[in-house]
Amino acid sequence: xxxxxxxxxxxxxxxxxxxxxxxxxxxxxxxxxxxxxxxxxxxxxxxxxxxxxxxxxxxxxxxxxxxxxxxxxxxxxxxxxxxxxxxxxxxxxxxxxxxxxxxxxxxxxxxxxxxxxxxxxxxxxxxxxxxxxxxxxxxxxxxxxxxxxxxxxxxxxxxxxxxxxxxxxxxxxxxxxxxxxxxxxxxxxxxxxxxxxxxxxxxxxxxxxxxxxxxxxxxxxxxxxxxxxxxxxxxxxxxxxxxxxxxxxxxxxxxxxxxxxxxxxxxxxxxxxxxxxxxxxxxxxxxxxxxxxxxxxxxxxxxxxxxxxxxxxxxxxxxxxxxxxxxxxxxxxxxxxxxxxxxxxxxxxxxxxxxxxxxxxxxxxxxxxxxxxxxxxxxxxxxxxxxxxxxxxxxxxxxxxxxxxxxxxxxxxxxxxxxxxxxxxxxxxxxxxxxxxxxxxxxxxxxxxxxxxxxxxxxxxxxxxxxxxxxxxxxxxxxxxxxxxxxxxxxxxxxxxxxxxxxxxxxxx
Amino acid sequence: xxxxxxxxxxxxxxxxxxxxxxxxxxxxxxxxxxxxxxxxxxxxxxxxxxxxxxxxxxxxxxxxxxxxxxxxxxxxxxxxxxxxxxxxxxxxxxxxxxxxxxxxxxxxxxxxxxxxxxxxxxxxxxxxxxxxxxxxxxxxxxxxxxxxxxxxxxxxxxxxxxxxxxxxxxxxxxxxxxxxxxxxxxxxxxxxxxxxxxxxxxxxxxxxxxxxxxxxxxxxxxxxxxxxxxxxxxxxxxxxxxxxxxxxxxxxx
Numbered sequence: 001x002x003x004x005x006x007x008x009x010x011x012x013x014x015x016x017x018x019x020x021x022x023x024x025x026x027x028x029x030x031x032x033x034x035x036x037x038x039x040x041x042x043x044x045x046x047x048x049x050x051x052x053x054x055x056x057x058x059x060x061x062x063x064x065x066x067x068x069x070x071x072x073x074x075x076x077x078x079x080x081x082x083x084x085x086x087x088x089x090x091x092x093x094x095x096x097x098x099x100x101x102x103x104x105x106x107x108x109x110x111x112x113x114x115x116x117x118x119x120x121x122x123x124x125x126x127x128x129x130x131x132x133x134x135x136x137x138x139x140x141x142x143x144x145x146x147x148x149x150x151x152x153x154x155x156x157x158x159x160x161x162x163x164x165x166x167x168x169x170x171x172x173x174x175x176x177x178x179x180x181x182x183x184x185x186x187x188x189x190x191x192x193x194x195x196x197x198x199x200x201x202x203x204x205x206x207x208x209x210x211x212x213x214x215x216x217x218x219x220x221x222x223x224x225x226x227x228x229x230x231x232x233x234x235x236x237x238x239x240x241x242x243x244x245x246x247x248x249x250x251x252x253x254x255x256x257x258x259x260x261x262x263x264x265x266x267x268x269x270x271x272x273x274x275x276x277x278x279x280x281x282x283x284x285x286x287x288x289x290x291x292x293x294x295x296x297x298x299x300x301x302x303x304x305x306x307x308x309x310x311x312x313x314x315x316x317x318x319x320x321x322x323x324x325x326x327x328x329x330x331x332x333x334x335x336x337x338x339x340x341x342x343x344x345x346x347x348x349x350x351x352x353x354x355x356x357x358x359x360x361x362x363x364x365x366x367x368x369x370x371x372x373x374x375x376x377x378x379x380x381x382x383x384x385x386x387x388x389x390x391x392x393x394x395x396x397x398x399x400x401x402x403x404x405x406x407x408x409x410x411x412x413x414x415x416x417x418x419x420x421x422x423x424x425x426x427x428x429x430x431x432x433x434x435x436x437x438x439x440x441x442x443x444x445x446x447x448x449x450x451x452x453x454x455x456x457x458x459x460x461x462x463x464x465x466x467x468x469x470x471x472x473x474x475x476x477x478x479x480x481x482x483x484x485x486x487x488x489x490x491x492x493x494x495x496x497x498x499x500x501x502x503x504x505x506x507x508x509x
Numbered sequence: 510x511x512x513x514x515x516x517x518x519x520x521x522x523x524x525x526x527x528x529x530x531x532x533x534x535x536x537x538x539x540x541x542x543x544x545x546x547x548x549x550x551x552x553x554x555x556x557x558x559x560x561x562x563x564x565x566x567x568x569x570x571x572x573x574x575x576x577x578x579x580x581x582x583x584x585x586x587x588x589x590x591x592x593x594x595x596x597x598x599x600x601x602x603x604x605x606x607x608x609x610x611x612x613x614x615x616x617x618x619x620x621x622x623x624x625x626x627x628x629x630x631x632x633x634x635x636x637x638x639x640x641x642x643x644x645x646x647x648x649x650x651x652x653x654x655x656x657x658x659x660x661x662x663x664x665x666x667x668x669x670x671x672x673x674x675x676x677x678x679x680x681x682x683x684x685x686x687x688x689x690x691x692x693x694x695x696x697x698x699x700x701x702x703x704x705x706x707x708x709x710x711x712x713x714x715x716x717x718x719x720x721x722x723x724x725x726x727x728x729x730x731x732x733x734x735x736x737x738x739x740x741x742x743x744x745x746x747x748x749x750x751x752x753x754x755x756x757x758x759x760x761x762x
Contacts, residue, residue, distance in 0.1 A: 284602075284604040284605055284608055285618075285622075286608045286611065286618035286619070286621050286622040286625070287612065287618055288612065288615070288616075288617065288618045289612075290612055290613070293608065293609055293612035293613075294609075294612075297609045300600065301598060301601065304600040304641070366596055366597065366598050366599065367597060367598060368596070369590070369592055369596060370596065370610065370613070370657070372560075372562050373560040373561055373585055374585060374610075374614060375582045375585040375586040375613070376613045376614075377582070
């Protein structure tokens with residue numbers, strides 16, 4: 001079998017998997033709108049850049065902008081490449097067939113690597129194509145260098161991602177490796193968010209001051225430094241393009257040669273295999289109270305999900321500082337201060353956690369037939385599942401309001417808004433809860449709830465912002481805004497109730 | 510004595526297609542009853558309606574005298590349902606799973622704890638009690654689900670293909686447990702494609718086709734009905750399906 005045929009097989013599977021998720025018209029329309037806005041914003045910038053190019057050559061600022069672009073692309077590619085590697089190595093069921101065929105395993109691995117790199121590359125095109133189109137239209141054809149630069153970047157990053165994934169499998173076994181990979185991709189996503197917030201958080205002036213010694217003439221990151229060769233490739237600088245592509249090809253070849261054996265061994269380990277000895281025998285005290293049994297079972301399942309725990313902690317670590325820094329004690333904001341930051345953190349973070357826990361507890365219920373065939377009242381089971389999802393964010397975030405109380409700041413109303421917002425999110429999520437396979441939800445990071453109704457998801461998002469508005473109105477003691485937000489929330493809940501019953505997204509047992 | 514299960518003109522339609530079509534069935538207490546039929550005959554749909562997982566379009570389901578349609582909770586209290594693909598909680602250990610199931614049925618904790626240990630030992634799962642069920646093989650999952658069905662001491666157990674995925678030893682163990690359970694005066698209704706199980710274990714056999722009861726009786730009665738004297742159940746089953754068993758038998762004995 002030719003390598004090209006193998007690669008086509010690889011890409012066809014990827015495409016069908018992608019197409020299988022369905023064509024989401026509103027989402028496509030939203031993306032098109034976003035791209036049009038990007039187009040309108042970039043046009044004058046590029047026109048200005050063309051003038052500078054015409055007079056002074058490659059400007060210093062362009063190098064740094066391109067470096068920033070490169071950084072974002074690198075993080076995005078790393079995130080996507082780890083996911084693509086995991087899918088290519090473990091999720092697709094065709095490796096047994098390919099490895100038992102007369103094809104050399106090295107070729108299979110190389111094709112998987114290139115296939116994953118192509119997927120990541122194609123994923124970036126949604127932004128890169130309009131970007132390069134504007135560049136050509138305004139007379140900056142040198143920016144077409146972004147294509148070979150990105151091809152090299154995705155190939156290099158995918159090689160490293162595959163190396164990382166397979167080494168992990170050898171070290172800790174496929175199941176733990178999968179969890180660790182999910183945590184790493186979560187961290188990378190968080191890093192993308194933090195990097196995008198960096199200028200705002202530190203202040204553009206502070207950032208420039210801190211970088212000054214590095215970018216001064218003769219410094220390691222000065223514009224003329226050889227270290228910028230991957231960035232110069234974006235501007236179609238021939239030696240830089242050749243060096244970047246050469247480096248990526250070298251890395252991909254080295255990875256393929258080094259990983260051949262690990263690939264064959266790692267990919268043949270079943271995902272159900274466990275390397276751990278059975279944990280110590282812990283006595284189980286049988287209880288008779290249905291409420292404690294259901295809560296206990298839900299929390300056991302949640303606490304034993306390392307991916308969920310890592311995500312929750314990441315949210316806690318990221319969202320709270322970002323909100324405190326943005327809304328914190330800053331002069332000039334109509335409503336600000338630490339109380340507003342705490343109220344908003346409570347609303348956003350608490351709702352996010354409660355929503356995720358409802359999805360896990362209700363939409364991904366693993367034994368719905370057991371619950372439905374039991375004599376336990378279904379409405380009680382649902383109420384207990386909601387309680388199981390609400391108690392963790394309440395316990396996790398209430399201490400923040402306790403600190404406000406200790407500091408003598410107003411806390412009762414913001415805390416009540418936080419409690420109500422999480423309960424509201426849990427309820428709205430319950431109304432938007434078609435069954436989802438838990439393996440599907442966690443194995444490929446599809447925490448976007450593929451079975452959710454788009455209309456209800458929009459209502460959920462709108463309600464979240466209405467709760468945020470209510471929190472700020474409460475902190476600012478603005479009665480008209482409190483009334484408006486409360487009215488909006490009532491309407492949104494009524495609409496969600498009607499919609500959920502119309503489209504049948506309420507899950508019961 | 511009240512029948513363990515009584516279905517009267519039970520019907521379930523999917524659009525114009527009747528998966529179960531005016532089905533009459535009566536299974537007495539202490540019986541081991543096998544429900545056979547080709548794929549799509551309506552066996553699983555029937556069992557799911559009895560377990561309260563599907564709502565029938567018309568008429569009655571009575572479990573030990575309780576109306577399972579209008580008083581489902583009382584009926585479900587007395588029965589256990591084991592689907593063909595048992596769904597367990599991957600992040601729970603066997604004893605935790607059994608504790609949860611016993612709690613759903615409101616079993617006394619001390620009794621449930623003793624029964625759970627006994628069941629895990631009998632089903633060779635005690636040694637893996639520290640493992641999460643996500644690490645279990647298909648056969649181990651099937652056995653744990655069976656333990657879950659027994660742990661709340663139902664009077665009627667309905668099982669959909671209970672021996673799928675079990676090795677010979679485990680299958681023998683399960684058959685022995687079901688036999689012993691029936692000898693204690695309880696009732697078992699199962700569906701299976703392994704006709705040898707029905708032939709060896711079942712006191713009565715019902716053959717379902719296109720949602721209706723084609724024939725019913727002991728193996729000897731079915732042999733007579735099919736004209737396959739001395740034939741195996743397989744031969745009887747295929748002959749009855751082929752001939753369409755001109756007139757479905759009267760329900761009950």
